[in-house]
Amino acid sequence: xxxxxxxxSFEADFNKQKRRKYGSYKGSxxxxxxxxxxxxxxxxxxxxxxxQANWLLKEYHQSNExxxxxxxxYDGFCFEVSLDIETLSTINSLVxxxxxxxxxxxxxxxxxxxFKISIGESxxxxxxxxxxxxxxxxxxxxGTLNLNNELNIYNYELIDTLLExxxxxxxxxxxxxxxxxxxxxEKQTNKNAGSLTAKFRNESTEISLxxxxxxxxx
Numbered sequence: 001x002x003x004x005x006x007x008x009s010f011e012a013d014f015n016k017q018k019r020r021k022y023g024s025y026k027g028s029x030x031x032x033x034x035x036x037x038x039x040x041x042x043x044x045x046x047x048x049x050x051x052q053a054n055w056l057l058k059e060y061h062q063s064n065e066x067x068x069x070x071x072x073x074y075d076g077f078c079f080e081v082s083l084d085i086e087t088l089s090t091i092n093s094l095v096x097x098x099x100x101x102x103x104x105x106x107x108x109x110x111x112x113x114x115f116k117i118s119i120g121e122s123x124x125x126x127x128x129x130x131x132x133x134x135x136x137x138x139x140x141x142x143g144t145l146n147l148n149n150e151l152n153i154y155n156y157e158l159i160d161t162l163l164e165x166x167x168x169x170x171x172x173x174x175x176x177x178x179x180x181x182x183x184x185x186e187k188q189t190n191k192n193a194g195s196l197t198a199k200f201r202n203e204s205t206e207i208s209l210x211x212x213x214x215x216x217x218x
Contacts, residue, residue, distance in 0.1 A: 045187050046184055046187040046188040049184055050072070052128055053074075053128050053129055054074065054129050055072050055073070055074045055180070055184075056072060056074065057070070057071075057072050058072055058073060058078075059071040062085065062189075066084055066085040066086045067082065067084055068082070068085055068185065068189075069081070069082050070082075070181065070185075074132070075130075075131060075135075075136075076101050076102075076132075076136070077099070077100060077101055077132065077135060077139075078099045078100070079096055079097070079098055079177070080097040080098075081095065081096055081097075081181060082095065083185070085189060085191065088185065088189070088192070088193050089191070089192060089193070091119070091182075091193055092118060092119055093118045093119060094116075094119065095114065095115070095117075095210075096114070096115045096117060096174075096177070097112060097113070097114050098112070098113050098114075098115065098135065099112045099113070099215060100139055110214065110215040111139065111143070111145075111147065111212060111213070111215070112211075112215050113142070113209065113212045114209075114211040114212075115207060115208065115210060116208040116210055117174045117178060117205060117207055117208075118204075118205060118206040119178050119182075120171070120204040121204070126175065126176050126179050126180075127176070128180075130172075130173070130176045132173045132176075132177075133169050133173070134166050134169030134171075134173040135170065135173050137169065138162065138166060138170065141162055142162070142212060147212065147214055148214065149213070150211060150212070150213040151211070151212040151213065152210065152211045152212075153208070153209075153210055153211070159209050159212075162212075163207070163209060170207055171205045171207065174205050174207060175205045178205070
């Protein structure tokens with residue numbers, strides 16, 4: 001099915017009414033943000049936890065209004081996440097903006113993808129470190145696209161094709177990412193994340209791929 005992708009126009013089709021296979025979990029896309037490189041962070045026990053997980057924290061910023069922005073590198077990927085400390089006790093989803101940590105092939109475009117991820121219930125104790133096999137496969141698939149413009153939720157048929165065959169692997173990756181990130185936030189802020197308690201968990205980790213675009217177009 002992927003052969004269809006190369007010849008598809010990336011113009012958003014706002015008139016389509018067909019229901020998406022993987023896009024039923026709706027929400028606003030990540031709008032981006034800036035980081036204050038002068039902000040300081042308490043390095044214990046939160047940083048000890050990230051060090052054990054082998055995550056490289058690039059930026060952490062908590063505004064006076066309670067907005068938290070985290071940027072980190074892990075397993076060859078760059079991640080940006082924004083959340084509100086005032087709603088941390090009832091949070092049930094996270095929005096990630098993800099790109100590869102350096103593109104090895106000079107002919108390959110540097111792609112940024114935005115995901116909205118619900119926080120599902122973990123069936124077992126999660127490892128402190130994990131290979132992100134689903135994301136690696138998905139970004140390799142992105143690399144086959146001749147993508148010059150944004151692909152978004154209105155191109156649902158194409159997004160469904162991109163996710164085909166790897167949805168469960170991605171669920172496993174994001175279950176791990178959600179859990180590790182929220183554990184770090186809890187340790188850093190000394191506040192409980194509601195998504196880590198059964199009351200606010202979803203039955204499973206749902207994935208909505210909201211946006212894909214070349215970094216040169218951002």
